[in-house]
Amino acid sequence: MGKIVPLQQAVAENLKPGDTVAFEGFTHLIPHAAAHEAIRQGIGDLTLIRMTPDIVYDQMIGMGLARKVVFSYAGNPGVGLLRRMRDAIENGHPRSIETVEHSHSAMAQAYEAGAAGLPCAIFRGYKGAGLKAVNPDIRSVICPFTGEELAAVPAHRPDVTFIHAQKANRRGDVLIEGIIGVQKEAALAASRVVVTVEEIVEDFAGLHPNLCILPHWTITAIAEVPGGAHPSYAHGYYDRDNAAYLDWDKVSSDREAFAAWMQDNVLAVGPEAFADRVKGLRK
Structure with a gap:
């Protein structure tokens, strides 16, 4: 199946500097692994679209990849501020960003x-x-x-949308269980769609057909990244890592601490690290 590729390839082929991009998932199935790969590849000057931008956009903004953010409510869920986003807005560090806020x-x-x-x-x-x-x-x-x-x-018309899901089959159909949020709409609105999944399966035999919300012809690329939504949760696979969100408030409050964390946890590791991060959270 030509659509199933390594994450590095999926990001490099579909996300370009200056793109308008959505990394969507509402509390559930947030595509952190895809965003980290974009950070590793240094793809910048992006317009980021997202409902409730949380720490995934805080990280991208803090690394200087964003020039504009279109959003509704920016915060670290259940904790407080997005400190890297606030630093960019108030102090222009590491660069100034434009913001467009909606409900x-x-x-x-x-x-x-x-x-x-x-x-x-x-x-x-x-x-x-x-x-x-x-x-x-x-x-x-x-x-x-x-x-x-x-x-x-x-209307939102991203150049590319990234989402995370539980399963894809060999044909390239994508299955999501649990809270869906706006993933389907964000994908169908985009010119290109990249999906990271917990696992690739042969088929969806025995599963309710309505779970497959995106057929293969809507998808550009699929990458298998177990744990790829961490620290958010993947229904049926692992729980939300609440401690990681609490820790982020401390890490992101200091520029040097943020840079060190990003080096150790994003720049120096690959997508395979996500599987280890969810071991203690697995169902």
Whole structure:
């Protein structure tokens, strides 16, 4: 199967400097291994799109790969700030970044519009919200049928979307169980789609067909990376590593500590390290 390749190849062939890219997963199945490979390859000047950017984008921003972030709520889930993102915004370290903030609903609607090939998303929202004052991409339109004022935002159309999933079969179909978030829409909205998976299986015999949310013809490349969502969780495989999120608050609060952590845990290791990190968390 030509779509199944090593992670290094999947990233090098599909992510280019200056791309608009989404690394999506909502609490669950966040594609950390793919983001780490992008960091190792030093692919920068990126526009990063993500609902709830958490530590995966904190790391990419802290390594200077981002020029712009389109997002809804930025934080270390259950802990606090994204300190590397804040340092970039407030102090321009290691470079200044542009930010475009939306609500969760607007981000999901924008992905869905992109997946449908539409130029914008139209929905009820943002009435009385302060975000309109700082985000010129939030516009209003009048419904031609009811006369109601509705919100409109540009569709998300990433050059490439990265997601993590539980399984892919040899044909290249992708199976996700548990919380899906916006992975399907983010993938269908993109020009290229790279999926990391816990395992490659021969087929999905005996599994409910609705679990396979992305057929092979929507996927550009697949890489088998056990543990590739760590420290987030993969339903049926391993739990969320809450300690890692708590530790990140300390690591990311200091520039030198951050640089040392990235050297030891990202730059000096490969994707195979993820399997070891989830050993104590496996179901």
